[in-house]
Amino acid sequence: xxxxxxxxxxxxxxxxxxxxxxxxxxxxxxxxxxxxxxxxxxxxxxxxxxxxxxxxxxxxxxxxxxxxxxxxxxxxxxxxxxxxxxxxxxxxxxxxxxxxxxxxxxxx
Numbered sequence: 001x002x003x004x005x006x007x008x009x010x011x012x013x014x015x016x017x018x019x020x021x022x023x024x025x026x027x028x029x030x031x032x033x034x035x036x037x038x039x040x041x042x043x044x045x046x047x048x049x050x051x052x053x054x055x056x057x058x059x060x061x062x063x064x065x066x067x068x069x070x071x072x073x074x075x076x077x078x079x080x081x082x083x084x085x086x087x088x089x090x091x092x093x094x095x096x097x098x099x100x101x102x103x104x105x106x107x108x
Contacts, residue, residue, distance in 0.1 A: 001025040003098060006032040006053075007044025012065060012090070016042055019094040035062060040098055043082055045073055050080040063097060065090045 003025050005013050013029055020027045028036065032048040035041050037057040043050075045066040050073070056062040064077040068086035077084040085097065 001040075001098075002038045003027045004036045004038035004041045005029045005044075006035060006041060007047035009044040009047060009065070012042065012044055015091065015094055016098075019098055022095060023098060025098065035060070043077075045077055045082075045084070050076040050082060053080050053082065056081045061100070063090075 001020075001023065003016060003020050005016050005027065006029075008031070013027075017027050025039075028038070030036050032043065033052040034054040035043070035056055038060055041056070041060050041062045043053065043062060043064045045064040050064065062082040064074075064080075064082040064084045065087055066073045066077065066084050068088060074084035074086075090097070
């Protein structure tokens with residue numbers, strides 16, 4: 001599995017590298033706005049505007065990290081073909097997201 005990170009958020013890059021190592025995935029970092037081919041592409045939506053993104057490569061899952069209070073940014077990401085993920089969920093569920101889980105865990 002290959003994970004690509006688009007954007008300059010160093011904390012997000014570190015988290016992705018740690019999670020990828022746990023599941024045996026490789027990671028590359030790209031400045032954007034073009035989205036590279038990868039199994040999962042993670043975009044820092046605060047660093048790269050959704051409207052500026054290139055198309056999501058066929059076969060790739062594109063996840064966009066955004067501040068949960070910015071609903072308009074999430075809407076713009078959806079229109080660009082990127083699945084918006086609030087930063088809090090990204091931090092909490094990264095391993096699940098990388099493994100393809102599209103649903104947040106149910107509350108205890």
